[in-house]
Amino acid sequence: MDLLYTIWDIVHYLQKNLTTKSSEIMNFKITCTAVFFSITALVQAQTQQEVVDALVKEASENSQLEELAYELLEGIGPRLVGTPQMQQAHSWAVDKFESWGISAKNEQWGQWKGWERGITHIDMVYPRVETISGTQLAWNPSTSKKGVTAELVILPTVANSAAFENWLPSVKGKIVMVSMKQTTGRPEANWKEYATEESFEKMKKDKAEAERKWRENMENTGYDRRTIVEALEKAGAVGIVQSYWSEGFGANKIFSAYTKEIPMVDVSLEDYGMLYRMVEHDAKPKLRIVAESKDLGMVPTFNTIATIKGTEKPEEYIILSAHFDSWDGGTGATDNGTGTITMMEAARILKKIYPNPKRTIIVGLWGSEEQGLNGSRAYVEDHPEIVSNIQAVFNQDNGTGRVVNLSGQGFLNAYDYLGSWLHAVPEDVSKHIETHFPGTPARGGSDYASFVAAGAPAFSLSSLSWAYWNYTWHTNLDTYDKIVFDDIQNNVILTVILTYMASEDPDRTSRVKSVLPIDKRTGEPGVWPTPRQPERNGGAN
Structure with missing residues (x-):
């Protein structure tokens, strides 16, 4: 110059x-x-081009992704809101950012029911001994070290709620199985590959019929899958066993318990089916459940916020967004460890190669996304001065795959700036991406929706599936070994270049909203989503 x-x-x-x-x-x-x-x-x-080349070179030749993944996912583990591991992760992230010369802090936005998982042992002790594959559900009260031992029973087939109420007292002193017995433990894709056409169609028909009958019978009881657990506990059951199969080999979804005093565990499809059939054959199996945990009372909950201050337009912002919390059936590797390490690695690279951005770059690692986008909703509510001056939000939260979809989220002129920024991305990264402009605004799903609802241009870096929904999303199989690091590196390159281009752009991004299509459900014109209040006192009741 x-x-x-x-x-x-x-x-x-x-x-x-x-x-x-x-x-x-x-x-x-x-x-x-x-x-x-x-x-x-x-x-x-x-x-x-020199800056873009340097960003790509750093991402490709000096990647820290594997070490970040190890430290977060296996050194710390799952990050259920309210647990000591979640607090440990927040502290780790601040230390990591500061080791890169990036200012960071943990910003409290609420409190949550504190809980710490202990040892879970589930064993069939009659008519033979066998260890059962399963785990205690989140926020479940602890058993004693001796645990609970009792006979298993299954829900009866009833004609109406009166018949169910007549049966209900019989659960006293029993452990009750509350999920349906699956007709097959093989995913549909496996059947389609190997079965005859006739057998495949018969399987689908049998499965659909079994599910219909189960739903009908549940309606006949007068309860749903949650309230029936509460009724069983009140009637004197000493334990609850479920199996929330995720339609994949070995995969169960692991969420929270519905009981207040007794253990509630999730058991693998394979073991659950065996136990269920034994009850049907009047073998009277007995289960011993030891499910230890600690109630920690109400504890503070945070967002981790890291900042690279802008030089020319410091009051305009680009936010790199990922939720930090997870469920705890696995270690939260692809939901959302991969999004977290993508944004952390992107920040590291930007600080090293582009240390003086024109606009301020913020990394937001949000808490309690899994319970309703609470961390990001709180941030939007607490920081209107930032939200009103956002240049762009880039969010990643749907697995380990390379980014293949980018929507304008209903912003009428999103193509003008996103298209320009994408032009700088190397073809071996951008060629995978299908764009949709202007698109429609997100109403939930992940944290970018919190910003979209506030009218800020926020975009989901939406990834290739890699069987995410069946195998890793909220399951016991969401672990380090499922990460595809080549795809995560691809996403880091995309993120750093989009961020650099957004920072350098001489123009502010447009917030003009497109006219939304007619809502097919209501027949009325579509309405832009509005901000929702976060839950700031979670699990208190």
């Missing part, structure tokens, strides 16, 4: 000292000015 200013000084000198006609001087000035701005544009393009 110094060379350009030297050229400009020479132009001015010649203009002042030439003795030719004024029209010739004017033509000369116009020509020199055009040359100057052409050279300026060329140098700026070269400088931009």
Whole structure:
């Protein structure tokens, strides 16, 4: 750039000292000015490409992703809101950011029921001994070290709620199985690959019929899957066993318990089916459940916020967004450890290669997303001065896959700026991405929706599935070994370049909203989502 200013000084000198006609001087000035701005544009393009190349080189040749994943997922483990592991993760993230020279803090936005998982042992002790694969559900009260031993029973088939109420007293002193027995333990894709066409169709029909009968019988009891557990506990059951199969080999979804005093555990499809059939055959199996845990009372809950201060427009913001919490059936690797390490690695690279951004870059690692986007909703509510000046939010939260979809989220002019920023992304990254403009605004699903509802341009970096929904989303199989690091590196490159381009863009992003299509459900014109209040006192009741 110094060379350009030297050229400009020479132009001015010649203009002042030439003795030719004024029209010739004017033509000369116009020509020199055009040359100057052409050279300026060329140098700026070269400088931009140099920064992009340096960002890609750092991401490719000095990746910290595997070490970050190990430290977070296996050194700390799952990050259920309210647990000591969640607090440990927040402290770890602040230390990690600061080791990279990035200012960071944990910002309290509420409190949550504190709980710590202990040992779970589930064993069949009659008519033979066998260890059962399963785990205690979150926020479940602890058993004694001796645990609970009792006979298993299953829900009866009833004609109406009166018949169920008549049966209900019989559960006293029993452990009750509250999930349906699956007709097959094989995923549908496995059947489709190997079964005959006739057998495949019969399986689907049998499965659909079993599910219909189960739903109908549950309605006949007068309860749903949650309230029936409460009724069973009140009637004197000493334990509850469920099996929330995720339609994949070995995969069960693990959420929270519905009981207040007795153990509630989730058991693998394979073991649950065996126990269920034994009850059906009047084998009277007995189960011993030891499920230890600690009630920690109400504890503070946080967002981790890291900041790289902008130089020219510090009051305008780009937010790198990922939720930090997880369920705790696995270690929360792909939901959302992968999004977390993507944004942390992106921040590390940006601080090293692009340490003086024009706009302020914020990394938001949100708490309690799993219970309703609470951390990000609280941030939006608490920081209107930031939300009103957001240039862009980039959020990643649907697994380990490379980004393949980018929507304009209903912002009418999103193509103008997102399209321009994407143009700088290397083709081996951008070629995978399908764009949808202007798109429609998200109403939930992940934290970018909190910002969209407030009218801020926020975008989901939506990933290739890698069987996310069946195998890792909220399951016991969401672990380190499911991460595809090549795809995460791809996403880091995308994130750092989009962030760099958004920071350098001379223009503010447009917030003009598109006219939404007719809502097919109501027949009325679509309405933009509105901000929702976070739950700031979670699990208190």
